[in-house]
Amino acid sequence: MEIIQLQNIKKHYGEKVVFQDVNLNISAGFFTVLRGESGAGKSTLLNLIGGLEMPTSGQIIVDGKDVGNLTAKDRTNFYRHEIGIIFQGSYLQPQFTLLENITLPGVFAGMPEAERKTRAEQLAQMLGISDNLKYLPKEVSGGQAERACIARALLLSPKIILADEPTSNLDEDNAKTVLEILNYVRQQMGVTIIIASHSRDVLEFATQVVTVRGGIVTSELSNTAAMQDNQKATNDVQRTI
Amino acid sequence: MTFKELFRLSHREFTVYKTRSRATIVTIGILFGVLLAALLIFQGLENTTLKYAKDATNGEVYLASSYDKASLVSDRIQKFGGVVATLNDEQKAEIGEEIPESVIIAKFSSLDKAYEYYSKSDKKDLHYNSDDYQIVELFSNQIGVYKYFRDKNKDFIRPISLVLVAVSAFILAFTMAHLIASSTKTFVLYRSIGASKGQLLLIYFAYLLELCVWAAIFAIALALVLAGIATAVCWKQLLIQLATIYPSAPNFWPILIGVNLQCVEVILCMFLAAPVSFLLCLDQFSSKKIAQKLKGD
Numbered sequence: 001m002e003i004i005q006l007q008n009i010k011k012h013y014g015e016k017v018v019f020q021d022v023n024l025n026i027s028a029g030f031f032t033v034l035r036g037e038s039g040a041g042k043s044t045l046l047n048l049i050g051g052l053e054m055p056t057s058g059q060i061i062v063d064g065k066d067v068g069n070l071t072a073k074d075r076t077n078f079y080r081h082e083i084g085i086i087f088q089g090s091y092l093q094p095q096f097t098l099l100e101n102i103t104l105p106g107v108f109a110g111m112p113e114a115e116r117k118t119r120a121e122q123l124a125q126m127l128g129i130s131d132n133l134k135y136l137p138k139e140v141s142g143g144q145a146e147r148a149c150i151a152r153a154l155l156l157s158p159k160i161i162l163a164d165e166p167t168s169n170l171d172e173d174n175a176k177t178v179l180e181i182l183n184y185v186r187q188q189m190g191v192t193i194i195i196a197s198h199s200r201d202v203l204e205f206a207t208q209v210v211t212v213r214g215g216i217v218t219s220e221l222s223n224t225a226a227m228q229d230n231q232k233a234t235n236d237v238q239r240t241i
Numbered sequence: 242m243t244f245k246e247l248f249r250l251s252h253r254e255f256t257v258y259k260t261r262s263r264a265t266i267v268t269i270g271i272l273f274g275v276l277l278a279a280l281l282i283f284q285g286l287e288n289t290t291l292k293y294a295k296d297a298t299n300g301e302v303y304l305a306s307s308y309d310k311a312s313l314v315s316d317r318i319q320k321f322g323g324v325v326a327t328l329n330d331e332q333k334a335e336i337g338e339e340i341p342e343s344v345i346i347a348k349f350s351s352l353d354k355a356y357e358y359y360s361k362s363d364k365k366d367l368h369y370n371s372d373d374y375q376i377v378e379l380f381s382n383q384i385g386v387y388k389y390f391r392d393k394n395k396d397f398i399r400p401i402s403l404v405l406v407a408v409s410a411f412i413l414a415f416t417m418a419h420l421i422a423s424s425t426k427t428f429v430l431y432r433s434i435g436a437s438k439g440q441l442l443l444i445y446f447a448y449l450l451e452l453c454v455w456a457a458i459f460a461i462a463l464a465l466v467l468a469g470i471a472t473a474v475c476w477k478q479l480l481i482q483l484a485t486i487y488p489s490a491p492n493f494w495p496i497l498i499g500v501n502l503q504c505v506e507v508i509l510c511m512f513l514a515a516p517v518s519f520l521l522c523l524d525q526f527s528s529k530k531i532a533q534k535l536k537g538d
Contacts, residue, residue, distance in 0.1 A: 050433065052429060052432075072438055073437070076436070076438075079434065079435045080435035085434070087426075087429075087433075091430055093253060095256055095257065104431075107242055107246050108434060108435040108437070108440055109435050152434065153434075
């Protein structure tokens, strides 16, 4: 089942054409990798899917909703329940502890304090950062901060995670761990993962590879093992941890 | 989102942009502090001078009036709560000259009422010629002091306070615009993790209010210090002058710190600047602007 559909998408910045007539489908439970050189438009494509930028023309359907025509209230609900975004460079609020950062979506969504704390602790346990929750972002390693970002994105149990270069600032070992965690989240929670990355390591986990080059977007399914894994994940969706 | 959480998030902006926040507080605080100090000193001077003037006549205001129609004068005195008085010998001696019989002496126990009578604001209603209607204050000049400070307020303090409000609103708006321009990532982050546009607006509005609260505290402290300095510098000279003008009034140490409604108005103006500047920046919160800035980052 397709959870994301991009139909005849055009994106211009003034005279500059970024995308010309892009059509793309992403199925639920996929681990989709957006590949391409720097400046090719990977982040823009991610922002379009996430509704952070609007296409010049065309339609983006995410879980049956036209992202371009959401009302303000629907857009807020879209970010609360449909999408979790992990920004490039583990963007955490520097004045808040990891726990406070992770629970931030719950604050906006009006989740009771005790509930969001329990949920954050469960996620931290799963992601291996439960001992670091009381620290500020500057007091933990890049890998731990990245995991906190993943936990924050997962707090409200979204159906889709968008991650922009989540491993760009990490060493090889930490990068691999973060990718394994995202794949684990996909398998255990049935979350669709879309990663923009130019790293080759990420391909190991991909079920779909989308290549962005010169304003043209091409898509191909990836290795069989990952696809079988994907089938298992979509059949066995666990919405709770 | 509870108030506690709202202020925690808004306070984050304050701590992240500490230097700029402090610069804004000091700038606005100085602008309003100087204005507040002027108000405190003027009111303090007015209070002191009026107290001396009142003490000279035991708090009563004596006004000598003359007009062709004596009945109109009597009616007006009664209308404004005064009584027609007869001067005793001691008072006559103090004046030092004979008062014509056509002159009516009125005694008021309230300065406000006496001023209303003196200002002749009812001349159109009662159809009399105010130029021919002569009124002179006897024994002290409470009316003169009252009028002097009232006019200074109208001609000097009020226009300046309006200009300062406009300047401070401009500084606040500039700070906000700068803050918003440099907060694009925070906006995008908050939006992408489920903050509604209203919640974003509230966070930044609360930040602005926090700036105003600190600026108000700074302004009040600065005004008190300046007024205190003015008192320390001027009190001796002032004491000599007051004692010369009102020799019969008992001496007391003049304090040039007085609070009036206008001080409260000035403080309120500071808080008025917050929503005004916020309205100027409202368009910065639109999703379209945020998306544009996201690309610009």
